[in-house]
Amino acid sequence: MSQEEQWPEPDLPxxxxxxxxxxxxxxxxxxxxxxxxxxxxxxTWGSLAAIPLWYGFAWLPPIAYWAVVALxxxxxxxxxxxxAADLKVHDHGGIVWDEFVGMWIALGLFxxxxxxxxxxxxVFRFFDVLKPWPIDWLDERLPGGLGIMVDDVVxxxxxxxxxxxxxxxxxxxxx
Numbered sequence: 001m002s003q004e005e006q007w008p009e010p011d012l013p014x015x016x017x018x019x020x021x022x023x024x025x026x027x028x029x030x031x032x033x034x035x036x037x038x039x040x041x042x043x044t045w046g047s048l049a050a051i052p053l054w055y056g057f058a059w060l061p062p063i064a065y066w067a068v069v070a071l072x073x074x075x076x077x078x079x080x081x082x083x084a085a086d087l088k089v090h091d092h093g094g095i096v097w098d099e100f101v102g103m104w105i106a107l108g109l110f111x112x113x114x115x116x117x118x119x120x121x122x123v124f125r126f127f128d129v130l131k132p133w134p135i136d137w138l139d140e141r142l143p144g145g146l147g148i149m150v151d152d153v154v155x156x157x158x159x160x161x162x163x164x165x166x167x168x169x170x171x172x173x174x175x
Contacts, residue, residue, distance in 0.1 A: 017087075017094070029097060030076075030083035036094035046096025047125055050103035051117060058110060069104045073149060076101055081145025091139075091148050098152035102128060105156025109163055116167065123162050127155035 022028050022037065035049035036042040057068050076097045083095055106124040111117050131139060131151065135158070139151040 024086075026079055027083050027086065030079040030095050032096035032100055036096035038094075042094050042096055043099050043128060044125060046099035047103050047121060047128070049096070050100040051107075051121070053100065054104055054107050058107065062110075065108070065110075069101060069108070072097075072101050072104065073153060076149045077145040079145070080148040084145065084148060095148060098149045099128065101149065102152030102156035105153060106159040106163065108156075108160060109167065111163075111167075116163075119166050120159065120163055123159040123166070124156055127158045128152055131155075132158075 017037065022031060022034055028034065031037055032046040032049045035045045038045040057065060060068065079097050080091075080095050084090055084092060103120065103124055106120040107117065109116070109120075111120060127135065128151075135151045135154050138154060139147065141147070142150050
């Protein structure tokens with residue numbers, strides 16, 4: 001059964017949510033504490049909303065940091081899958097928990113300057129929006145919450161070497 005047959009697209013625009021939808025804690029988290037309910041560019045707003053939360057745990061030792069990110073991924077598979085099923089839309093644009101996790105991966109080099117955070121945001125959004133292979137391939141083939149999460153995780157992973165290169169080769173000459 002294809003995803004379209006499993007969850008037919010509703011006739012209403014994706015921006016319209018059922019009344020009280022975000023009162024459900026699962027939906028509130030999947031929608032990035034409401035950032036995904038933005039009428040324009042919800043993925044961008046979700047990515048931005050991930051940054052203040054990142055500051056809350058960026059100070060952790062690397063092993064603990066990556067454990068938090070891994071736990072957020074596992075939780076996100078369920079959150080996003082449940083919310084998509086409730087909305088009957090495979091990957092509603094407002095589901096941005098995947099952007100949170102993707103951003104936290106891109107921020108995994110632990111930038112200590114604002115330019116590093118801005119660079120992580122821009123490079124992550126570049127990969128998330130353009131969806132180069134294998135992101136687009138995974139996005140089209142993986143079902144449910146896993147499919148929603150994995151493309152942004154891969155975008156975050158693809159951003160890391162780019163950010164490393166920017167930090168090593170470009171920033172010494174800019175600052």
